[in-house]
Amino acid sequence: MDIKTHHKSIRLVEGALLLLFASVLLPSNIKSIAIGLFAVVSGMHFFKSRNSFNFKFFLVNSVVFIVMVITLLYSENVVYGVQRLTMFLSLAIFPLCFSMYSQEDVSYLYRNKEKYLSTYIITVVLFNIIPFMWFYITNYSFEEIIEHFPMAMKLDVGKYGMHAIYLSMHCSIAILFSLYVLPSLSIRWKMIGLIVLDVILFFFLVIYAKKGSIIALTTVAFLFVIFQRKKLTIRPYLFALIGLLILVVAIPRTRNKFLEFKKIEVVGKGAATSTNIRYTIYRVAKDVILESPILGYGVGDYRSVLSDKYRDLGIPVLQEGRFNAHNQFLSFLIIGGAVALLAFLATLIINFIFAVRFNNELLILLIIFYGILMLTDNILEKEAGVVYFALFFNFLAARSLFALPDQD
Template identity: 45%
Template sequence: MEIETNKKNVMLLKVAITLLFASIILPTNIKTIAVVFFACVVLSTISYTKFVFRKGYFLYSTLFFFVLILSSLYSDNKTYALRKVTSMSSLVIFPFLFSLLTKDIKSIVKSWKPLLLKVYIFSVFSFNILPFLYLWFTNYTFSEMIIHYATIVRVDFGKFGIHPIYLSMHTSLAILFSFFVILNTTSKRLMALILAIDIILISFLLLYAKKGPLIALCLILFLALFFKRRDKFFKPFLISIIVLVGLTIAVPKTRNKFIELFKMENVQDSTINSTNIRYGIYESAIDVISKAPLLGYGIGDYNDVLYEQYKVEGSKVLMEGRYNAHNQYLSFLIMGGLVVFVLFVFYLLLSIVLGIRFDNQLLILTIIFYGVVMFTENILERESGVLYFSLLTSYFSLFNSKE
């Protein structure tokens, strides 16, 4: 095999991709270094092999992003456009790097999946539990931690600070991945450890009380059960998911969040909460989109245009918050109109279709999870969202082939 010509590079590649799957525990500046390290190792590794490039995958997975870049041509705010393109660059970096892997290298990288899933699970678990324990022992009482932890993760984590919505997403995906780890191990100790971790991760999810990730998690877990409906663990996992749904309803903090959905009103006319704020944002976003439906306003001006709409409507709450669209699909419609929106949805749907064709369950479930959360968040416009969306979907897309 050609890969045997440089085993050292393969080992470095393993270290680099493992570091990326563990990068949630790294501060922001080190995350960037981890991506650069991975890129250097990939380029070094393929330099010893015959050049290949999966241009089909690269094209359909990045075309919407290249059109977004072109939208900067009709943006007035070029500085902001450059900043957003840079922050979203993971959308092209990971598809490009994974497209360069030869068949032999790809086969080896795919064999690391059990390790990478476990690394991600333990990293997310550590990032949840260790800061909680540290801050509890040093800064806050237990009751204060329970009540305010969703704010604490943003304010008191320093360079490790993260919005609770993104930490909820990581936690949800770790729970999903643990489902597959349990199904593919015979070690009772590992099963017991993963189940114990899941119980703690679910507790943190309820603590953050973020509706989007909770809804997406319940949906993908039911879909995962459907895929594994003939497995011996079907009944225990079904009971576990029903318990999760029951806890979401029973715990007052999460129950009240979901009750908001049935009392949704424009924030100008009602109580200020996350649901009503989003309702007001979506009304403004739809008004903006209707004025430039085909090409939008450009990646540099989309937030300015939305803010001006808040001014026109006289929404003091939305003006003071300078809120973005809080919906990735609406945001893309404002940035690049129907052209970008259609290309992006095409990428999501084609990924799912190919996942079904090759029985690539993790890709299907990961795409659906992110796709659901995108209805309430612009997750591809911040590093905490876009880096992991691109990394996970690019890696799982390697399994859209037969050896």
């Protein structure tokens, strides 16, 4: 393949990848087309470039999906299992695509990472601020929109609808990405613009008031400051982190959420707060897991097994809400037992080791961020969560795999 043709081919990959980083603004049906386009363009580039397929990368990063496919063999509800596997498909598509690139391809794509990260930051801000302004102008007072915006984003925006858990996750990741974009900016107005975008993102983070995202963001922000300990930039980041903590404590909306930790009880004995609901779910999930700890119940039956347990125990709040495990690690245990959980942990641990070895700071923080978030939510079981986890994870993991030199 000549240089001109290769350059044109990889530029098509770059364009498709850029569209994915901007896909927060796309409705769910178009988002699937964007993923398909990326897969097709990656495949075309693979065959044109005559690259070698990296089986190691594909196997390491898709093993949990492979295990879930195997659990379909002992699932009673095969139809539902296939539906669930379709939702999890990003866990196989993105490892497949990035396995088809050469070291030169990955190096080219990663050199432009600030462009992808900036695109994601801007689109997340637009995704939040456009409907906020629309609802404020047409339906609500400022006090009302602050109160009702999370529910409006879930129910009143059609195919753009998204639960506050995922909205909060996107805002937090965008703020994390901005920490790595800011040092690359040399023009003053761009730096100020990015800081303004961060303020907007934090504003929405407060509105959604999701404890998991706030804890995860605070943790990785603290680690980021530690990573900067030998650089001159540590002081402004440290002040920003302290300011973030002060605001979380001072603002009643977020402070009251964290006060739930003061008294954690089983639903029925205590109030049906989000913390108490999760605590009750975990107790139920533990009993379910212990009945089939090695292989789980299969991807087709894991939700119904949990719902049946809610009914048997007579917990109306959980039964009516049809709550999932609200913990991704517990969910994998219910789907495929210890086998599925170990497969997923192996993916995270192997990539974390390579990230540390090759100083891939952003991947280290991203794994920690998602790891914390997965303790309280099944973020891989909705399109808004699994697509972006798989995209960001594999994009950043490819850099470690090919041992690219530190470019931060």
